[in-house]
Amino acid sequence: MPEASKKRVLIADDQPDVLEALRLLLKPEGFIIDTAASPAAVLEAAGARDYDLVLIDLNYTRDTTSGNEGLDLLSRLRELDELLPVVVMTAWGSVSSAVAAMRRGARDYLEKPWDNRRLVSLVRTHVELGRALRETSLLQTENRLLRRAGVPELIAGSRAMAPVLTLLERVGPSEANVLITGEHGTGKEIAARTLHARSARAERPLVIVNAGGLSEGVFESELFGHVKGAFTDAKADRVGYFELADGGTLFLDEIGNLPSRQQAKLLRVLQTGEFQRVGSSKTRTVDVRVISATNVDIAREVSEGRFREDLLYRLNTVQIHLPPLRDRPEDIPHLAAHFLKTQAARYHARATGFDREATSALLEYAWPGNVRELEHVIERAVLMAEASQVRLEDLGLRGRREGADRLEEMTLEEAEKFLIRKALARSQNNVSRAAELLGLSRSALYRRLQQYGIDAS
Ligand SMILES: Nc1ncnc2c1ncn2[C@@H]1O[C@H](COP(=O)(O)OP(=O)(O)OP(=O)(O)O)[C@@H](O)[C@H]1O
Numbered sequence: 355m356p357e358a359s360k361k362r363v364l365i366a367d368d369q370p371d372v373l374e375a376l377r378l379l380l381k382p383e384g385f386i387i388d389t390a391a392s393p394a395a396v397l398e399a400a401g402a403r404d405y406d407l408v409l410i411d412l413n414y415t416r417d418t419t420s421g422n423e424g425l426d427l428l429s430r431l432r433e434l435d436e437l438l439p440v441v442v443m444t445a446w447g448s449v450s451s452a453v454a455a456m457r458r459g460a461r462d463y464l465e466k467p468w469d470n471r472r473l474v475s476l477v478r479t480h481v482e483l484g485r486a487l488r489e490t491s492l493l494q495t496e497n498r499l500l501r502r503a504g505v506p507e508l509i510a511g512s513r514a515m516a517p518v519l520t521l522l523e524r525v526g527p528s529e530a531n532v533l534i535t536g537e538h539g540t541g542k543e544i545a546a547r548t549l550h551a552r553s554a555r556a557e558r559p560l561v562i563v564n565a566g567g568l569s570e571g572v573f574e575s576e577l578f579g580h581v582k583g584a585f586t587d588a589k590a591d592r593v594g595y596f597e598l599a600d601g602g603t604l605f606l607d608e609i610g611n612l613p614s615r616q617q618a619k620l621l622r623v624l625q626t627g628e629f630q631r632v633g634s635s636k637t638r639t640v641d642v643r644v645i646s647a648t649n650v651d652i653a654r655e656v657s658e659g660r661f662r663e664d665l666l667y668r669l670n671t672v673q674i675h676l677p678p679l680r681d682r683p684e685d686i687p688h689l690a691a692h693f694l695k696t697q698a699a700r701y702h703a704r705a706t707g708f709d710r711e712a713t714s715a716l717l718e719y720a721w722p723g724n725v726r727e728l729e730h731v732i733e734r735a736v737l738m739a740e741a742s743q744v745r746l747e748d749l750g751l752r753g754r755r756e757g758a759d760r761l762e763e764m765t766l767e768e769a770e771k772f773l774i775r776k777a778l779a780r781s782q783n784n785v786s787r788a789a790e791l792l793g794l795s796r797s798a799l800y801r802r803l804q805q806y807g808i809d810a811s
């Protein structure tokens with residue numbers, strides 16, 4: 355095979371014998387193999403040339419098995435190149451590392467000791483897939499915020515969800531700005547995607563912005579863009595989210611956390627439809643439909659003076675409230691079956707159903723983290739299950755119920771604090787890990803820690 359058409363694979367492990375074994379295995383398959391013995395060496399190599407695939411171990415320093423080094427490395431690689439396929443090797447039986455790695459964007463995982471045939475076929479598949487993805491993405495406008503991927507299926511057969519479905523149906527095709535409210539993980543984003551997909555703007559971009567997570571310093575430049583030289587770091591012109599969403603939909607997530615100065619700036623644009631890039635005096639106009647979402651009680655934010663009423667009226671032409679999962683138990687079996695199917699396919703697992711005990715546990719549990727928590731529980735169960743039926747113990751729900759009972763007597767704020775403390779305890783005060791357990795972004799968790807005066811050190 356000519357050298358140029360050969361695929362290049364980078365392998366990383368701190369054990370020389372593992373590197374050697376993998377090299378001997380993959381070289382005869384026509385791959386060019388580079389090796390690295392530390393995360394730093396991987397980043398250096400990946401920064402220096404293009405690879406078709408990177409295969410990394412999760413643990414580097416001897417005697418650690420947490421996988422944290424590998425997970426960090428994975429995130430850094432993703433930052434470097436979103437489309438670079440990364441496959442991770444995990445210690446045998448360490449389900450949680452595999453889950454964490456897949457959540458951070460690993461394409462697949464392999465347990466050590468590996469099966470040679472599976473390893474080779476997995477490397478081949480992801481190299482091919484990776485090339486195909488790169489080609490497709492070259493054709494698309496290069497911006498990862500433009501997520502036009504198909505709308506995920508919305509499961510909502512329960513009576514509590516009927517008004518939501520009606521609204522999505524009626525309001526979707528309109529041009530109305532919509533505010534979506536609901537607790538964490540109730541499906542606000544999936545509702546926003548559904549609205550966009552049903553609108554005349556469906557072929558145009560849906561741009562998703564975590565509005566509550568933008569710091570004061572970058573807010574304007576992110577939303578409205580800037581011109582080269584507008585400030586020290588402005589090395590080139592930058593298009594803002596509003597312009598990216600032109601003709602399409604802008605989804606402003608976590609709007610309830612928007613600080614008041616930024617509320618004023620946003621209001622101005624929504625009133626006039628006009629804005630300027632930072633550092634430019636040229637007035638630009640865009641045609642954007644705004645969908646926003648929040649899990650805070652926005653009416654209370656308004657009455658307590660934290661959220662501008664005039665801005666709320668611009669945003670909530672129509673308001674859609676997503677009920678918590680505990681108020682729509684009929685949906686649980688359907689959601690569980692749906693997640694079981696998708697996760698089993700993703701992990702090549704064989705689970706196809708739940709046994710009786712597991713089913714009733716799913717129904718009884720209070721689901722403080724709503725649909726997202728259910729999805730995570732099923733994801734884990736898919737990996738734990740040894741038979742085709744998921745059993746009660748695979749769900750790992752036991753012991754959580756006590757807390758869940760008490761949760762019903764708490765205010766939302768008390769419950770939030772309670773869950774945050776619990777997640778911190780479970781993760782030994784590792785904020786990133788706690789955020790993951792809570793289904794929050796790291797910055798969203800930090801904000802809450804500040805708000806509630808919780809010390810995570
Ligand atoms: N009705 C549903 N049918 C199928 N999947 C759902 C449904 N509701 C939520 N999901 C899935 O559950 C997960 C959480 O949903 P989503 O991200 O939309 O929630 P959210 O309300 O935006 O949460 P947060 O407030 O934490 O941002 C997603 O993976 C989503 O696809």
Ligand SMILES: [Mg+2]
Nearest residue numbers: 539542543607
């Ligand atoms: Mg969300």
